[in-house]
Each structure stands twice: as C-alpha cells, then as structure tokens.
Amino acid sequence: MAEVLDVALRCAAVLTAFLTLPLLVGQAEHKVMAHMQSRTGPMYAGGFHGWAQLVADGVKFMQKEDVIPARADRVIFALAPAVALVPYLVVMVAIPLGPGLVGQDLDVGLFFVLAVMGVGVLGTLMGAIASANKYSLLGGLRVAVQLMSYELPFVLAAASVAMAAGTLSLVGIVGAWQWWWLLWQAPALVVFLVAGLAELARPPFDMPLADAELVMGPLTEYGGMRFAMFLLAEYAGIVVLAGLTSVLFLGGWHGPFEDQLGWLWTLAKVGLVSFLVIWARVAYPRLREDQLQSLAWKVLVPVALAQLVLTTVVAVVLA
Amino acid sequence: MTRFGSGLLAGLKVTWRNLVRRSVTQHYPDVKPELPPRSRGVIALQEENCTVCMLCARECPAWCIHIDSHKEVTPAEVEGGRDRSHNMLDRFAIDFSLCMYCSICIEVCPFDALHWSPEFEYAEHDITDLVHEKDRLREWMWTVPPPPALDPAGEEPKEIKAAEIAAAKRAAPPPPVDPAGPQ
Numbered sequence: 001m002a003e004v005l006d007v008a009l010r011c012a013a014v015l016t017a018f019l020t021l022p023l024l025v026g027q028a029e030h031k032v033m034a035h036m037q038s039r040t041g042p043m044y045a046g047g048f049h050g051w052a053q054l055v056a057d058g059v060k061f062m063q064k065e066d067v068i069p070a071r072a073d074r075v076i077f078a079l080a081p082a083v084a085l086v087p088y089l090v091v092m093v094a095i096p097l098g099p100g101l102v103g104q105d106l107d108v109g110l111f112f113v114l115a116v117m118g119v120g121v122l123g124t125l126m127g128a129i130a131s132a133n134k135y136s137l138l139g140g141l142r143v144a145v146q147l148m149s150y151e152l153p154f155v156l157a158a159a160s161v162a163m164a165a166g167t168l169s170l171v172g173i174v175g176a177w178q179w180w181w182l183l184w185q186a187p188a189l190v191v192f193l194v195a196g197l198a199e200l201a202r203p204p205f206d207m208p209l210a211d212a213e214l215v216m217g218p219l220t221e222y223g224g225m226r227f228a229m230f231l232l233a234e235y236a237g238i239v240v241l242a243g244l245t246s247v248l249f250l251g252g253w254h255g256p257f258e259d260q261l262g263w264l265w266t267l268a269k270v271g272l273v274s275f276l277v278i279w280a281r282v283a284y285p286r287l288r289e290d291q292l293q294s295l296a297w298k299v300l301v302p303v304a305l306a307q308l309v310l311t312t313v314v315a316v317v318l319a
Numbered sequence: 320m321t322r323f324g325s326g327l328l329a330g331l332k333v334t335w336r337n338l339v340r341r342s343v344t345q346h347y348p349d350v351k352p353e354l355p356p357r358s359r360g361v362i363a364l365q366e367e368n369c370t371v372c373m374l375c376a377r378e379c380p381a382w383c384i385h386i387d388s389h390k391e392v393t394p395a396e397v398e399g400g401r402d403r404s405h406n407m408l409d410r411f412a413i414d415f416s417l418c419m420y421c422s423i424c425i426e427v428c429p430f431d432a433l434h435w436s437p438e439f440e441y442a443e444h445d446i447t448d449l450v451h452e453k454d455r456l457r458e459w460m461w462t463v464p465p466p467p468a469l470d471p472a473g474e475e476p477k478e479i480k481a482a483e484i485a486a487a488k489r490a491a492p493p494p495p496v497d498p499a500g501p502q
Binding site for chain 2: 032034035036037038039043052279283284317
C-alpha cells in the first residue's frame with residue numbers, strides 16, 4: 001500500500017512540475033523577450049504585470065473551433081499533438097531535482113531520456129504529414145533533416161558526460177560531478193545546448209516553423225487546443241532541455257547548502273538555462289537551411305568528437 | 320575581417336542592455352501622454368468671437384468647415400439713424416473626417432475664434448459621426464491651454480515694441496508750437 005502511495009505521489013509531483021514549469025517559462029519568455037525589445041509585454045491579464053496571460057490564452061484556445069482539414073489523415077492528425085507532448089512528461093520522470101527527489105532513478109536514465117526525447121519530434125513529423133498541406137510537408141521535411149543532423153552531436157555531447165561519470169544514471173552523473181567538469185566538459189555543454197535548441201526547433205533554429213515563409217510549417221493546419229498542446233510541448237521541451245543541461249553539465253543540485261537547498265539549486269540552474277534559451281531567441285535571427293546543416297556537420301559534430309577524445313584521455317589518465 | 324563571434328556577442332549585448340533599461344512603452348489609457356506645446360488635437364471654437372466672416376471656410380483646403388448664418392437687423396435707436404445688421408451664427412461644423420489638421424483656418428481667423436486643443440480622444444465608430452457641431456466645438460475651448468511662454472532668446476514681439484513707442488509718445492511733452500504760425 002505504501003508503495004502504491006509512493007508511486008502515486010511521485011507521479012503527482014512530476015505532473016505538477018510538468019503543468020507549471022512550462023507555463024512559468026512561457027510567461028518568462030513573454031516578459032523577458034518584451035523587455036529585451038524595450039517593450040513591457042502583457043500587462044493586464046490577472047492585474048499584476050499580466051501574470052495570468054497564459055491562463056487567459058489557455059481559455060481562448062479552449063473556446064476555439066476544432067478544425068480538421070478535409071484531406072487530412074484524421075487519426076494521425078488528432079494523435080500528433082499528444083505524441084509531441086507526452087514524451088516530455090515521460091522524460092521529466094527521470095530528471096532528478098535533488099539527491100532523493102526524482103520520479104524514478106533509472107540505471108539507463110540518460111539513454112532513456114535521449115530516446116524518449118526523439119519521440120517528441122515524431123509528433124511534429126506526424127502532424128506535418130497528416131495535415132495534407134504543402135507548407136506542413138515542407139516544414140516536416142525540414143524537421144526530419146534537422147533531427148537527423150542534430151541528434152548526432154546531441155547524443156555525442158551527452159555521451160561525453162556519461163563517459164566522464166562512468167554511469168548512465170542521471171542521479172549517478174550528478175553524484176560524480178565535480179566543479180572542474182565545467183571546464184573539462186565546456187565544449188560538450190555548448191554543443192548539447194545548441195543541438196538541443198535545434199531539436200526543439202526553437203529560434204534561431206526554427207527553420208521548420210519559419211512563420212514568415214512556411215506559415216508555422218508542421219503546425220499550419222493546427223488551431224485551438226491541438227495547437228496549444230504543440231505550444232506546451234515546445235515549452236515543456238525547453239524545461240526538459242534546461243533540466244538535462246543542468247543535470248549533465250551544471251552539476252544539478254551541487255552548490256552551497258546542497259543538503260538542504262539542493263532542489264532549489266537545480267531549479268535555479270533550470271531557470272538560468274531557460275533564460276539563455278529565451279535570450280538566444282531574441283538575440284539571433286533565424287539560420288538558413290544550409291547554415292543549419294553546415295553548423296551541425298562542420299562545427300558541432302567535430303567539436304563533439306574532439307570532446308569525446310578529450311574526455312577519454314582525461315578519464316584514462318585519472319583512472 | 321571582424322573577430323569570429325563578435326556578431327554573436329553584439330546581439331547578446333544589445334538585448335541585455337534593453338533588458339536592464341526601462342522599456343519605452345507608453346502606457347496610454349492608464350497614463351496620459353505628455354503632448355508637446357501647440358499639439359494639434361482638435362479645433363475648438365470660441366463661438367462668441369466668430370463674426371461669420373467665412374474666411375476659415377473659404378481658406379480650408381479640404382472644405383471641411385460648414386457655416387450657416389442669417390442677418391438680424393437692429394432698428395435705429397435714434398430718429399433718422401441707420402438700422403444696424405448683425406451676422407448671427409446658426410451652424411458651425413467641422414468635418415474631422417476631412418480635416419487634414421493644416422491649421423490654416425486657425426491662422427486665418429481675424430478674431431481668434433478658432434484654437435488648437437490638444438484633446439485627441441474623439442474617435443467614432445461611424446465616419447459620419449466625425450462632423451462636430453458648434454456646441455461640441457465650444458466645449459473643447461475649455462481644454463485649450465494658455466499660449467506657451469515666449470522663447471527668452473527669441474525676437475521681441477512687435478506688438479510690445481509698438482505699445483512701448485505709443486507709451487513713450489504719450490509720456491513725452493507735446494512739441495512746442497511755433498508762435499509765428501505756419502508761413
């Protein structure tokens with residue numbers, strides 16, 4: 001009985017984090033992006049500096065008509081937003097917040113997380129092909145190409161940390177983390193963050209969505225709640241990416257008073273990385289398709305491979 | 320050849336500077352804007368000053384001023400005197416859907432009956448509702464600010480100079496009269 005209660009409690013906690021953190025990041029993006037552009041962003045919803053803007057948006061999305069194009073593949077079209085969203089919920093189960101604060105400590109946590117994150121992109125692909133729309137199809141192809149080229153440096157950078165820590169368990173990796181890994185794993189950190197941004201199709205890597213030319217690409221035909229789910233998936237993706245970056249590269253709960261405030265350190269690091277993600281969106285224009293490809297294959301993959309060599313050498317010397 | 324990555328840093332720098340500075344957003348309905356002096360918001364009519372001379376209506380490039388009037392005759396007060404006629408203003412309307420805010424009517428008015436008011440919140444749902452009659456134009460007179468002070472470095476207005484000369488003339492003793500009289 002106690003075991004069932006424990007599982008239920010952990011699931012509830014993960015679900016709560018899944019429902020609140022993406023909204024926090026979304027609201028932060030509203031305000032941070034606005035101020036970076038000398039605006040103020042939402043000011044009215046909820047009374048105080050527009051804190052309830054996303055709640056209002058959610059209500060608006062719910063009221064909208066549920067439109068499915070006549071030529072669309074109805075089942076896949078309806079399923080795609082869920083396929084895009086749910087993997088991030090599943091990933092959150094494995095990301096540790098504090099020494100004992102984790103949904104489920106998996107021995108192959110890193111492998112599990114990377115595999116499930118790849119499924120999220122499949123949701124976008126499904127939506128793209130099921131929409132029966134040329135913009136969606138083009139966007140879907142770009143999503144596929146982007147996934148192909150950026151998955152490699154993403155995984156290589158994560159593998160570097162796993163090699164350094166000698167374990168695939170996320171809790172184990174944070175446990176083995178030392179402060180000088182910040183320097184040792186710095187190239188992998190950059191590669192991981194950039195490739196992660198590209199996997200999420202976040203600006204400046206939003207060529208698949210490219211609202212000015214592809215009318216939001218795979219999301220062209222989506223509206224109302226289905227679109228809101230895709231949007232939520234994007235922000236959940238930021239949270240997951242920020243969580244993984246802090247756990248793998250920034251030492252998770254390590255910091256002063258980590259015995260009492262470990263979870264706060266993790267959350268602070270997640271917030272910091274999310275801020276960087278938003279900052280990159282505001283500061284940089286969208287990369288062209290060929291620039292995207294050359295960045296992945298000519299810069300990120302070689303850097304990630306060099307990092308692997310460096311990690312191997314240092315690990316062997318230390319051993 | 321610029322240093323590699325300097326563009327990336329510049330992008331971060333600009334956005335960060337904006338983030339830590341105050342935003343430039345005008346919170347308009349909550350905070351009224353501070354308009355500069357002589358703002359052209361709406362044309363107000365000091366009805367009492369109007370003599371129906373029609374100069375404004377004739378000079379208006381957009382033909383947006385409508386004036387109707389009639390003459391009233393005051394009979395002569397004394398025997399054998401002349402009857403006096405007055406122009407009575409019946410209608411004075413400005414169509415703000417045509418007005419191009421050129422200020423010519425205000426410049427041309429010889430009796431200071433037209434003034435600029437900075438009031439600008441008179442949008443309507445129907446374009447025909449933008450024709451405002453003289454009672455509404457008269458109400459806007461209350462929002463006309465006093466004329467701004469003269470620029471201290473500016474030229475002295477010629478009215479002051481004329482008034483000073485006139486005062487000096489009055490104060491000076493009358494010129495001596497030649498006793499011999501004109502030759």
